[in-house]
Amino acid sequence: MLSTTPRGIARVLGTVTGLLLIGLATPAHAIDLGFRDFQMHGFASQGYTYTSGNNFFGNSQDDGSLEFTELGLNVLGHPWPNLLVAVQGLYRDTGGSDDEGFRLDYANFDLSLPVHDNLTLGIRAGRVKNPFGLYNEARDVIWTRPSVLLPQSIYFDSLALREIELASDGGLLYGRFAFGDHALSAELVASDPRANASGATDFIVGFDSLGARGLEHAPGSLSGRLLLVGRAGYEWREGLVRLFFTAVDFDHDFESSSPTFPSGNAKVFAPLISAQLNLEQWSLTGEYLRIDTERSGFTIGGVPSENTSESYYLQAQYRFAPGWSALARYDALFLNIDDHDGSASARLSGFPRDRFFAKDLTFGLRWEFHEDWLVAAEYHNIDGTAWLSPIDNPGIFDFANPARVREVSDGHWDLFTLMFSYRF
Amino acid sequence: MRLRSTAGDRLGAVNRGRRLGSLPFGVCCAVLTLWCVGGSAADTSVVPYARSRGIVTSLTRTELRDIFFARQTKWPNGDPIRVFVLPDRHPLHIRFSKEVLEVYPYQLRSTWDRILYSGTGVPPTVVNTPQEVRERAEETPGGIGYAEE
Numbered sequence: 001m002l003s004t005t006p007r008g009i010a011r012v013l014g015t016v017t018g019l020l021l022i023g024l025a026t027p028a029h030a031i032d033l034g035f036r037d038f039q040m041h042g043f044a045s046q047g048y049t050y051t052s053g054n055n056f057f058g059n060s061q062d063d064g065s066l067e068f069t070e071l072g073l074n075v076l077g078h079p080w081p082n083l084l085v086a087v088q089g090l091y092r093d094t095g096g097s098d099d100e101g102f103r104l105d106y107a108n109f110d111l112s113l114p115v116h117d118n119l120t121l122g123i124r125a126g127r128v129k130n131p132f133g134l135y136n137e138a139r140d141v142i143w144t145r146p147s148v149l150l151p152q153s154i155y156f157d158s159l160a161l162r163e164i165e166l167a168s169d170g171g172l173l174y175g176r177f178a179f180g181d182h183a184l185s186a187e188l189v190a191s192d193p194r195a196n197a198s199g200a201t202d203f204i205v206g207f208d209s210l211g212a213r214g215l216e217h218a219p220g221s222l223s224g225r226l227l228l229v230g231r232a233g234y235e236w237r238e239g240l241v242r243l244f245f246t247a248v249d250f251d252h253d254f255e256s257s258s259p260t261f262p263s264g265n266a267k268v269f270a271p272l273i274s275a276q277l278n279l280e281q282w283s284l285t286g287e288y289l290r291i292d293t294e295r296s297g298f299t300i301g302g303v304p305s306e307n308t309s310e311s312y313y314l315q316a317q318y319r320f321a322p323g324w325s326a327l328a329r330y331d332a333l334f335l336n337i338d339d340h341d342g343s344a345s346a347r348l349s350g351f352p353r354d355r356f357f358a359k360d361l362t363f364g365l366r367w368e369f370h371e372d373w374l375v376a377a378e379y380h381n382i383d384g385t386a387w388l389s390p391i392d393n394p395g396i397f398d399f400a401n402p403a404r405v406r407e408v409s410d411g412h413w414d415l416f417t418l419m420f421s422y423r424f
Numbered sequence: 425m426r427l428r429s430t431a432g433d434r435l436g437a438v439n440r441g442r443r444l445g446s447l448p449f450g451v452c453c454a455v456l457t458l459w460c461v462g463g464s465a466a467d468t469s470v471v472p473y474a475r476s477r478g479i480v481t482s483l484t485r486t487e488l489r490d491i492f493f494a495r496q497t498k499w500p501n502g503d504p505i506r507v508f509v510l511p512d513r514h515p516l517h518i519r520f521s522k523e524v525l526e527v528y529p530y531q532l533r534s535t536w537d538r539i540l541y542s543g544t545g546v547p548p549t550v551v552n553t554p555q556e557v558r559e560r561a562e563e564t565p566g567g568i569g570y571a572e573e
Contacts, residue, residue, distance in 0.1 A: 029549070029550040029551075030547075030549065030550070032549065036504060037504065037506055037546050037549075039546060039547075039549070041540055072541075074540070074541070074543070076540070076543060076546055077546055078497055078504060078546060080504075081497045081498035081502070081503075081504040081505070082497065082498060084497075084543075084544070084545065084546065086543030086544070087543070088541070088543055105543075106542065106543035107543075108543050110543075110544060110545075112497075114496075114498075120495070124544070128543075129542045129543065129544075137538065137541075137542035137544070138537065138538050138540075138541035138542045140541075141537070141541040143537050143541070144534070144537045144538055144541050176495070178486070180486075237526075237527065238489060238493060238525075238527045238531050238535070239531050239534070239535070240531075278528070278530075278531065280528055319530070322513055323513070371511050371512065371513070
């Protein structure tokens with residue numbers, strides 16, 4: 001059953017009408033802006049999410065949630081052949097997992113310099129998308145995702161880390177060296193991380209676990225040296241085989257503005273390995289991530305804390321007819337690599353074990369029923385609640401009242417999601 | 425205007441049609457008839473197409489991939505490259521991808537979508553008919569597409 005509230009109905013009607021109007025008013029393909037190769041593209045996606053327990057992207061139990069909207073518009077082109085200018089604006093609403101609003105998704109120029117027949121070097125600057133794994137750079141567009149939801153163990157959509165993962169304000173150096181069917185690539189971003197965006201500070205400081213009474217958010221701000229994101233890759237025959245290694249290195253001091261909350265330091269190092277095999281009908285993909293976090297100063301009792309999490313998924317896509325594809329995936333997140341079943345963390349915190357992992361078995365079906373239209377549906381069977389949003393699920397981080405966590409979260413749950421999208 | 429390509433000499437996969445020329449006439453007719461009955465257009469070649477024949481006939485597969493995957497944006501004389509292609513499921517697009525570039529069409533699409541939605545490149549312009557690909561490739565300075573011959 002779809003939401004029967006007036007707001008829900010208005011949202012669906014609005015989105016469907018919007019999609020149809022956009023579809024009728026624009027040509028099937030990009031809009032040619034008439035200046036050199038400048039083009040304008042856009043997309044509109046509307047999703048529906050139903051969960052048997054817990055909330056994902058809004059209040060998704062009972063009638064389900066329609067708070068899953070992604071709209072984008074971009075302009076890009078080359079004023080000179082080696083200089084690219086690109087801007088994309090995005091509206092996104094995913095319940096408590098996003099700020100619901102318009103934002104600048106990317107706005108960068110890119111200067112590439114062919115050094116030799118085989119070697120190209122370049123620089124990109126502005127708000128740049130982070131080269132993180134296989135899917136991060138264009139993850140808010142279903143056309144570049146393999147599924148309605150990306151594997152949440154690595155591409156956090158409901159946690160505040162999302163904003164830092166997504167894009168940075170800074171510069172990126174890149175290089176590509178090709179010989180025959182082989183290509184090596186490297187990218188390095190140095191940027192000011194958007195660490196103070198939408199709850200990211202709380203997340204980095206570990207605010208929720210500190211149980212600071214009377215405070216809504218960590219009082220103060222993060223500052224420090226530039227965030228470094230590097231990715232090295234090998235591709236064979238234009239991506240039939242793709243191998244990437246990504247590393248993220250973050251080191252920031254938190255300066256508290258409140259006498260009741262201490263200042264401190266947070267360091268994050270995250271290596272990610274990605275592999276993909278693309279055959280004519282099959283694509284097989286796997287990624288493996290660890291996140292090492294070191295916090296000092298604002299930890300409980302002032303004792304420095306160190307933690308390593310582990311995430312991975314294995315995914316198979318099968319293109320069985322023109323426009324059709326099926327997907328199966330197993331995706332797992334363990335918040336503490338040494339405590340896969342969560343029992344040690346549960347003893348310390350009083351939380352249920354399943355707060356410390358999430359194992360998600362997904363089956364999906366996708367139909368691009370017209371060149372620029374698609375519908376995709378998928379079913380997730382999930383054991384664990386580690387990647388749930390604390391905003392959509394109030395109380396799941398309530399360290400002051402662990403008994404409540406058991407009441408407000410459901411360790412075994414199902415998620416069904418459906419998405420329509422149009423683009424030009 | 426038809427483009428008689430010498431690119432086929434350098435691009436082994438595109439000269440399927442030419443190989444037929446050396447077969448006995450009867451065999452050729454029989455094969456062509458079978459193909460026509462089967463509704464296939466495999467007796468033709470698909471070749472890169474541009475106003476200036478000199479440009480496309482000298483391109484290697486590696487260079488064509490650089491152009492169609494939107495990595496190379498400039499001709500050797502400094503002019504900007506403009507690429508025109510057919511929709512992903514058009515038979516001629518599929519043939520050009522597989523026979524000339526030797527990639528699956530979805531590899532092109534996934535690269536084009538990735539650069540478009542990450543702000544790192546400009547995908548080719550998609551037009552609706554083979555006739556339109558030729559026209560746009562001819563009219564546009566630095567234009568390149570593909571054609572069946």
